[in-house]
Amino acid sequence: MLKRREEEQPWLRPAGADDLGLRRALAAPLLGALVGAMAFLAALSVAGFLASAEVAAHWQQGAGASLTVQVPHPGAMAGLHTRREAVLAALQATPGLASVRALSEAELADLLRPWLGPDAERLSLPLPAVVAVRLAAPGGVDLAALNAKLQSVAPGTLVEREDIWAMRLAKLARSLELTAGAVLVVVALVAAAVVAVATRAGLSARREAIETVHGLGATDGYIAARFSARITRLAAAGGLLGALLAMPVLMGLSWLAMPFLRGSMEAASATPEEPHWTALLPPELWLLLVVLPVVTAGIGWLTAQATVRQWLRRLP
């Protein structure tokens, strides 16, 4: 019975087996480890990008939570006080404001210099008073009501949202995004180079077998497929390894970052219930870890195909 089975099954290789002996010819552990390291770096740079975008978004909200109040003719009297004093008093009496501060003349001149030139201070323009107001929380104040109130105290007063900082932050976030993108491209290129070097080593190690198979009528596609099948598997394994290594690091970082991203101080100081472990990473990072092996596999396949086909050009 056993003997008969052996008769039917034995030494018959499974379909798609290793005609060219690549299992030995390709340095599997080294290739897997190097691709894994690249995948790890790629995961960190993508995570860095996502984190900087998120932090920037929070900061922008913070910057949005400030107002500028302009009081024309600040020295003119409004009842018992100057218009400036009246506006300041009205602001201080408004709930929901974290701080109220009138800018000094020098600060004002600094702000105006870009428009009025270096002589801003000496111009005898009637400058308005400028009051910087920080809100306790974004959107924590009814802007229309505040405006109406200040108009009644000192007609002509302007309330403006501050967004210079928001613009600067947008620029910073954009730069971080470009940097992360550049890092990602470099990492991908290095991964492709690693695969190309390993493929070339495999090609020279199996040169005779390849020439024989070529001589038996194998097309470039047949030979390239043997290599890319093996390399794609190794690269996918490397990507998986990198993703597995990156997972605890990313979880640790996002655990540390969580209080800041959640916003308010109470959330930071409150001790929340143990979160479910899947909540330790935002969904986009989970997606990243899943996609990573697919991407390294793709890079492996493309690079192996291109390298082998180019090498085969030496044969007629």
Add this chain to the structure above:
Amino acid sequence: MIRCERVSLRYSLKDGPDVLRELSFEVPEGGFRWLLGPSGAGKTSLLRLLYLAARPTSGRLSVLGTDIGSASRSKLALLRRRIGVVFQDFRLLPHLSAFDNVALPLRISGRPEGQIRADVNEMLRWVGLYALRHVTPPALSGGEQQRVAIARAVISRPDILLADEPTGNLDEVQAQRLLQLFHELNRLGTTVIVATHNIGLVQDYPAPTLRLQAGRLVEERVTEDA
């Protein structure tokens, strides 16, 4: 079938010598040719051209109706599947069993795995190696390796069979058996060209000859001996 018109071959394109010089000859479908000449005359180089391992440097070479100088790479690959080659050094894949070595041409041409086994086993029985089908070449004797090489060369029933000094590693009895096999295949319609030093064999199996000397065709004897 095979037609050479002033075919020359140079290995190094810059300043190397012409290894083959303006060869012109024809081998009709189903023909048999001995390829003779002293060592270094260019026999192996000519066979390399004929099994499409090189393209002519100049002249026109046509094999199985295709102009080799201008054919695409994929066209050449398809043509190679119709040409069986027996090398003096066998060129078996050392990591594959005898079975897998013989099956290789069928797998390369995309034959489904289910159709391969019966043919390969039959071929292995025919060359007397069925019992050793799972052994890899390094564990086989020279004669056994050669039989694997022959089985691989003819498994896909090629239109052309080329052999480069195939009897170099064989004793007299094995050499005779091999030649009987070649003649049998030739009788069934395969075009056969055998490069050899073995004048005894040539006398035992008289056939038209191509004789090379220093890269030139010095004699083409087409008249068949009785």
